[in-house]
Amino acid sequence: MGPRAQNSLRTQSKESDSPILCNLFSTCHLTLPGEAEIEPTFRCVSDDGKTRTVTNIPKDFFQIEAYQSGETRISVLASGISKRTSDRISDAVSGHEVIDMIAGSGKIVSNNSKSDIVLSSNLEGAYSLAVIRVSDTYNHSPAAAAEISDHIFGTSGDPLNVVTGYQECSGGKVNISPATGSRFSGGIMELELTQNIAGLFSEDVEEDVTDELELILGVDLSSYTNIMYILPDEVNFNGAAYAYLDGRISVVSNQYVSYQYVLIHEIGHNFGHHHSGRENSAYGDLSGMMGLQVYEDDAPRACFNAAKSWWFGWYSDRHVEVTPTSGSMVLNMLSIDDYLNDQVTSDEQYTVARIVEDHEADLFVMYNRAEGINSQVLGHRDQVTIVKQNGHMEQSWLEASLGLDDNAPFRWTTSNWNGSGRDLVMQICDNVAGTPDYARLIIYIEGLNDISCDNSCPSGMSEFKAGVFTDSWGDETGWWLKEKMDTGYSNVILRDNYLPSNTYVEKKMCLSQSKCYKFKIRDEGQDGICCADGNGSYHLKIDDTTIKDGTFEGLRDEVTEFCL
Ligand SMILES: [Zn+2]
Numbered sequence: 001m002g003p004r005a006q007n008s009l010r011t012q013s014k015e016s017d018s019p020i021l022c023n024l025f026s027t028c029h030l031t032l033p034g035e036a037e038i039e040p041t042f043r044c045v046s047d048d049g050k051t052r053t054v055t056n057i058p059k060d061f062f063q064i065e066a067y068q069s070g071e072t073r074i075s076v077l078a079s080g081i082s083k084r085t086s087d088r089i090s091d092a093v094s095g096h097e098v099i100d101m102i103a104g105s106g107k108i109v110s111n112n113s114k115s116d117i118v119l120s121s122n123l124e125g126a127y128s129l130a131v132i133r134v135s136d137t138y139n140h141s142p143a144a145a146a147e148i149s150d151h152i153f154g155t156s157g158d159p160l161n162v163v164t165g166y167q168e169c170s171g172g173k174v175n176i177s178p179a180t181g182s183r184f185s186g187g188i189m190e191l192e193l194t195q196n197i198a199g200l201f202s203e204d205v206e207e208d209v210t211d212e213l214e215l216i217l218g219v220d221l222s223s224y225t226n227i228m229y230i231l232p233d234e235v236n237f238n239g240a241a242y243a244y245l246d247g248r249i250s251v252v253s254n255q256y257v258s259y260q261y262v263l264i265h266e267i268g269h270n271f272g273h274h275h276s277g278r279e280n281s282a283y284g285d286l287s288g289m290m291g292l293q294v295y296e297d298d299a300p301r302a303c304f305n306a307a308k309s310w311w312f313g314w315y316s317d318r319h320v321e322v323t324p325t326s327g328s329m330v331l332n333m334l335s336i337d338d339y340l341n342d343q344v345t346s347d348e349q350y351t352v353a354r355i356v357e358d359h360e361a362d363l364f365v366m367y368n369r370a371e372g373i374n375s376q377v378l379g380h381r382d383q384v385t386i387v388k389q390n391g392h393m394e395q396s397w398l399e400a401s402l403g404l405d406d407n408a409p410f411r412w413t414t415s416n417w418n419g420s421g422r423d424l425v426m427q428i429c430d431n432v433a434g435t436p437d438y439a440r441l442i443i444y445i446e447g448l449n450d451i452s453c454d455n456s457c458p459s460g461m462s463e464f465k466a467g468v469f470t471d472s473w474g475d476e477t478g479w480w481l482k483e484k485m486d487t488g489y490s491n492v493i494l495r496d497n498y499l500p501s502n503t504y505v506e507k508k509m510c511l512s513q514s515k516c517y518k519f520k521i522r523d524e525g526q527d528g529i530c531c532a533d534g535n536g537s538y539h540l541k542i543d544d545t546t547i548k549d550g551t552f553e554g555l556r557d558e559v560t561e562f563c564l
Helices: 003-015 089-094 145-153 162-170 202-216 260-270 306-312 336-340
Strands: 020-030 041-046 051-055 073-076 081-083 097-100 107-110 125-136 174-178 188-193 226-231 241-244 249-253 319-322 329-334 352-355 363-367 384-388 396-402 411-414 424-432 438-445 461-469 477-485 488-497 504-512 516-523 537-542 545-550 557-563
Touching: 020 260, 051 202, 125 145, 125 202, 145 162, 145 174, 145 188, 162 174, 162 260, 188 202, 202 226, 202 249, 226 260, 241 260, 249 260, 306 352, 306 363, 306 384, 319 329, 329 336, 329 363, 329 504, 363 438, 384 424, 396 411, 396 424, 461 477, 461 488, 461 516, 477 504, 488 504, 537 557, 545 557
Parallel strands: 051 097, 125 174, 125 188, 125 226, 226 249, 319 352
Antiparallel strands: 020 041, 020 073, 020 241, 041 051, 073 107, 081 097, 241 249, 329 438, 352 363, 363 384, 384 396, 411 424, 424 438, 461 504, 461 537, 477 488, 477 516, 516 557, 537 545
């Protein structure tokens, strides 16, 4: 921008420098294989639906912990908004506006302005995807609508598409249907722009499409949860596609509209998921759709890595939280395909483990079994994957993948765990093939609560076991275990709740013999687990010696304190 433009803006701003408010989104671009990776860019969406590119974000802005794509609302002075200027004629006439965060004194005004354009609050249920097939009057257009509809919705029998992909990975919990309404056929709406869009940047065409839909045609897309623009080959894309993180919009180049990976990946961004990386590559984690997978039509059948799977919550009845400083653990990590096919046989089989500690970023552990819904996953196949992700919508990083053959190490350690000066150890013991397939894994802190693959507790520790026979209201029963510290009781180190009815469920953990613990069981029905609605009871054992048998009949809860 030249000095003259700045002057004119400044003059203008004296009269009305009332700030505009908008919701700030990260937009994640899908880099093509072999090309330099593209950093996320930022867009701001104001309440009238207008989208502006955001530039010049202060370096420390994203260290403000509260930033969350789509929820963070900023205010920017009108003086910080200018028309995009370049040598291109289209820019001079387009009216596309750019927010300069520094010039506009952009600041966060709230972090709880979660609007209906944000998706991640509810990741189960019915979704509707409106696909806008964008062409222009200069003969630039994507593939035929019926073909696009087939790739995305399987309307002509495409076996692997967005609908089947999400249905399979979620175990039927996410159902995406084609948009319906007078303007839609097979989930696709045709939109023809009157300007020549060849060579324009995808972001500019996106803004044109949004303006055309909302301001000119008055199309109300608010009843659709997801909106995907398909732009012709001639549009200038940075990568293959991009999407609003935790927003509704994705923008896909026609060249990649047949690729299952691209489509599932972009909708994954709408669901609030950032990329899955490894080492220096933001996409280098090959164990899920938010990292790199194959660019092919009708492939791959693959789902999401450990961290993304945890946050999707589709397998959450078999999640487990582990705090290694409080005790070592043996984990039997399930094949997700077997889990979804009802092959679970024991209460001690888990889908995703989250390793939680006060001074560490979360680690997520999963068995990346390559079968069924995950049979075509690109890498780390049949290995136990360990992924670090610090918060729901953050980039994840594959720390290690463990196996029992020459392709992978069987053991992973990280030093000075949680500031303890000791190593955290994770080791794979067995890959068990059967019904279900699972991988057996041990987690401990070296020199503190060592454990070996023979599945007994290390010296200095004893096995604690809590078993509950539930009554007919199992989902009202829950329990937790805390460790006594100098300052009072710790956070929960083991828990179980929403139990199945009239069933025996049991959890085990190795506990230190030099510490004391508090166990609390409760019944939301407030009358215990015996005997009005079934004959429930519970039992606590230390190394197979019973320390408590009870029913807490007529009571809301019961506490047992014990030292080993
Ligand atoms: Zn992406």
